[in-house]
Amino acid sequence: MATPNTPLWEVFIRSRNGLAHKHVGSLHASDTTMALQAARDLYTRRGEGLSIWVVPSSAITASDPSEKGMMFEPAESKIYRHPTFYEVPDEVGHM
Amino acid sequence: MYTQALNTSDADDRPVEDATRAAAFQARIDAEERIEPNDWMPAAYRKTLTRQISQHAHSEIVGMLPEGNWITRAPSLRRKAALLAKVQDECGHGLYLYAAAETLGASREELVDLMLAGKAKYSSIFNYPTLTWADIGTIGWLVDGAAIMNQIPLCRCSYGPYARAMIRVCKEESFHQRQGFEIMVTLARGSEEQKAMAQDALNRWWWPVLMMFGPPDQASQHGDTSTRWKIKRFSNDELRQKFVDATVPQAQYLGLTIPDPGMKQNEAGNWEYSAIDWDEFKQVLAGNGPCNRDRLAARRKAHDEGAWVREAAEAYAEKRRHRQTAQAAE
């Protein structure tokens, strides 16, 4: 008989104060409490973290890579959203 | 720790799924782009990677056993803590790798079941026994040394999750080889008995370690596809030579003799080693190494005896979900 699947969780860790949580990997656990403890035991053995989030992998909705063009390319042409688009005379100094 | 080049690829022999997509995929690879889990990929690429990453993961987990054999007998508390931490790291590396394999669509449970059923391979090096404490030093020095040679190029592998797992593994493994070499240095500076112990361990491990890099290039059938897909960036023989060249001076430093009387340095500075006994390699891979049966039996025992624990955790989670639903309904 095949082994039944234990739910998969995605782990996010904030490594230092002031930084955002960053995805570090995944693990298996039966429930939220055990997922959090497993994340601590697996992903912070070398003092990598100050805060952990665990999220059921099934709760993540991802964009479809085949729609990359529609999703992301339209933003690329909006160069006027970037400060370097605008000219400020040198004598004005830093702005 | 790693694994010989478990790099047989599946030839892309299915009816061409979508020639345009396949071409676009190869163009991305050629441009050194990383492939991510939801991206389109040829079925053979997925299958090859699932197999390679899961076998790499199995190797980490089975690899806990030979060194684990000495945790309870480590000769000092400092060594004991370092060894326990190291073997635990191997477990962590197995977990990172299973997670990477799962992004390709297989579940860890399926992959583990294949290994327990004897249908998936793991690195043959772990089918050799650890007889003395010097074996622990030698494994760290040589087996981890060979692993690092293999794993560093994998940090640039085309598949994003595998490459990221390898970066983490390499970062953590930097202490493993040093830990092993320190044990060897201590033995080399010790009594005659300790020196003999170190030499004996080197004698037993040297050839199996060279086999870790996989069959010689001319015998490896599918290297091409893996290379084209940038899963593999160096050939087995290239990595093996690099390893030998790095190791010989270390053995000299330790005052140990590499058990290859025919070995000599060529004009280019490379150390030429004698012929490797590939029959032994094939036998071990086929299940006839000194410890194959023990290793699988130990993993099966842990799996079977742990079943009731995993079931309890699932049953509790299920009850908790019911209670929460009932509460919410009130």
Place this chain on the structure above:
Amino acid sequence: MAIASITVSETPLVLYTLRRADDALILGHRLSEWCGHAPMLEEDMALANMGLDLLGQARELYSYAARVEGKGNDEDKFAYLRDVRQYRNLLLLEQPNGDFARTMVRQFFYSAFADLYWRAMMKSADATLAAIAAKSEKESAYHLRHSSEWIVRLGDGTEQSHARAQTAIDHLWAFTGEMFEVDASERALIDAGVAVAPASLRPQWLKTVAGVVGEATLALPKSDWMQQGGREGRHSEHLGHLLSELQSMPRTFPGAVW
């Protein structure tokens, strides 16, 4: 055995420190026996982490005992060159791992105590013990958290896990009394503010233990008969086997450095 055991000048403070060091080493050793064999890989990580915490505590305590004793002993001599009769750990901690329920109940009973104990010891008049306590308290608090979660899951999991957890509790209960015992040498240290009176920790320990055991739908035994002897070196038969494995290298190769 090729090499003789050391002798230890067991002044009250040396003895007191060695007892706690032995607790940590023996339990840490037991946990390290699981490495590579746990019910799931995530739990392999957890057991090794707890084992490493305990090994770390043992090393600091042995080193301190060696400094206090001042007879040239060190952490490894204490660990590797004392015989079973010289070991001072609690009987509870040398009990074999058994199944996962047995291991977790042992951990839970001890961690529920150690958490309170180390927190109280942070106020020790002995600055070194207070510093070790500050580190150990955080570790023990996590061990308690982790083992408690397992007790609840095993107790309130399946019929089988419930039965195994209850058997483990029934089996190990008689070893819990020893945690709260003191002898004359310890009483003097308690009076001096160096040690804490463990009996004062028992009501809170019982409350924690009974709370988790209740949540787990398990029951504590009615019996109040308690085994003793570990603190004086009267051990179960299990410790000798553990030590013969633990000490095999230094005993086989006298004086060698590894």
